[in-house]
Amino acid sequence: MLHIPHPSSRRHFMGQSAGLLAAMGLWNTNFGQLERPLRADEPALDLISADIKRLITRQATPYNAEPPAPELTSQWLTPTRSLYVRSHGKIPRIDEKSFRLSISGLVERPVTFTLPELQERFPATSTLATMVCAGNRRNEFALGGRKAPGVPWDVGAIGTCDWQGVSLAQVLKHCGVKAEAKHIWFEGLDAVEGHGDPFPFGASIPLEKAMQDQAGEETLLAWGMNGDPLLPEHGFPLRNVVPGYIGARSVKWLAKIVVSDKPSPNFFVQDVYKVVYDDKPESTANAAPIMEFILNSAITEIRRFDNNLRIRGFALAQGSLGNAIERVEISTDRGKSWQPARIITAPGKNTWSLWSATIPAEGVKTVTVRAFDRAGNSQPESQKFNIKGYQLNSWHTLPVAGAGQGA
């Protein structure tokens, strides 16, 4: 069996080594650190949980890491050890006993809960939801000739987990939301540095979204993932999870909820997670914060067996109410002609679908994928560069290793 590693990175040689080592079961737990050698003045990895050390480090501090692409789609539900980690500050170690969640602002009854109080007062629930970073696939902008600042994600800043917690809608009803309320703010216990005084990561979502209570659409205040307590890297002891929205709206180490008539003034709402095409302050000020995740698909693995290529990947419908992947197609001639891929796992709402295809290897130098969703979205062939490097969802193409360059 020839394992063809995932090459869509400038660190082509390193990527190949990692893939081959993983395929041979020889993955070195420190390998991730080599992906981006530390500068002499940089601290070591800000990482607490040993289980997730197989992730590939994309930024040492704050710690940002993603799984090797083939690991992403070995199974439908992402094991906790394989979920990407996105952090904006040092990963805080929170004492569960002294932890408090406050809910204030435009509510009849502001409250503060300990974690056991939250768990006792509201019925527990469990939601399957795909988490995806708005910057996933950002490194392809660089491959296209323009490098966006920010974490250089390959295709792995995405994963699908089973989240345990309570319904945000029920908690808000308990507090009594006032008529003028329009937005729900979330704030973490981390400290973001490098932009003046340290401040917590924050997000906000529209009230209408926060009040959705259907299975698969409901925002959770979550203390568990995949049946275990959250890892520190994923927000222990509490985070919110917003199905259908970019990961940046799901705040880890969540300690403060504010009900307001305005979106959150947090830096990451007002200045960061927006699609803008120039660096004029008014362009950013006028752009809407990204909320729903975008339709996307990617190839995670190409293996050769006998005279065939076996291709696998994921597809995710735009995070709109009731939306789902309609079909996935692949091309071996860079989009002149297409053939259907097979959907192999596609259970529900706001969660990814896995797909696969087996095609003759003869003459194939590249494979391209594109997906369509029921809401009528399709992926573009190419995409205008945006300076923060978000929402890249043009067709995803990988070269077939050993087939020569060009095509």
Add this chain to the structure above:
Amino acid sequence: MLHIPHPSSRRHFMGQSAGLLAAMGLWNTNFGQLERPLRADEPALDLISADIKRLITRQATPYNAEPPAPELTSQWLTPTRSLYVRSHGKIPRIDEKSFRLSISGLVERPVTFTLPELQERFPATSTLATMVCAGNRRNEFALGGRKAPGVPWDVGAIGTCDWQGVSLAQVLKHCGVKAEAKHIWFEGLDAVEGHGDPFPFGASIPLEKAMQDQAGEETLLAWGMNGDPLLPEHGFPLRNVVPGYIGARSVKWLAKIVVSDKPSPNFFVQDVYKVVYDDKPESTANAAPIMEFILNSAITEIRRFDNNLRIRGFALAQGSLGNAIERVEISTDRGKSWQPARIITAPGKNTWSLWSATIPAEGVKTVTVRAFDRAGNSQPESQKFNIKGYQLNSWHTLPVAGAGQGA
């Protein structure tokens, strides 16, 4: 918070202790053994994996065990440590290196695969499927006054996992199924004792079912569950998984597949997993082996908070193509009146739905649940006793602890 343990067992005091200990985080890993004290002449638990020791032992040898009911529905995807174990002989320890799977019978090309050969030759896939024992809820027959032989399951011989493997349909196509083929036999590497010479557990499924290849309906030859290799207790290194069929048709330690024009002659196909109402040999001979799992639902937890009861449970549609749960209802007057429960997680095909309900506690002495599926099935109020104790799916009723007996 008052935790109300799951009392639908004759071992009421023991059940309560277990539930309270679990709620207090004081679960003793040896507790399961106390559930059924060993006789002096009995060997110790036939258990290899330390992780699953929290299961409640229902039979020490062969090892049969289920999770405490509240653990079942804490999350949608059953963690491997919480999946029931059903075995018919001693759990075999299989050497992966010497393991072979043979496929023979009515095929053009009989083959034998090592595990790596199987993994290389066919594209890997991942399927979400609920596994349920045909004998789940058997102990309720005993509560109703007639005890069926067999493992005395409460409601926990069920769980939903993400299974990794290859498509049986693709493997069969590779071997070339002959025109006269109608059934696929599966045989394990275990040794069932107590019925003459030891023999392996076996099953068979109709060819038509084995050839289904849609997402969520496809039978797998599976080496992984929840992203990890199978535990020995769950069939390491290989088992089949038949979505929509009772667990007995998914054979662990699978080493032999035979394509035939007849159902398997195995004892567990011809004599055991059948619904029969008397012990005449011809009654068993004439009964069809159970294939699809039946529509079912159960309450797994009742908690009291303030003046309310919080009720949780699962519901599973009959395992028919494309079927799903339509609605779940609860009653506090033993079925005179009903109110809807809320479906909290319900992603897809051949997998369970979780539901919950919050109702005023005042005066409630019992809670009853029933479910309906889209294929038009409903659960009966009561059910005729069958002598092997299978397919119990009448309304599930639990007393509310502290509310007195009777109602």
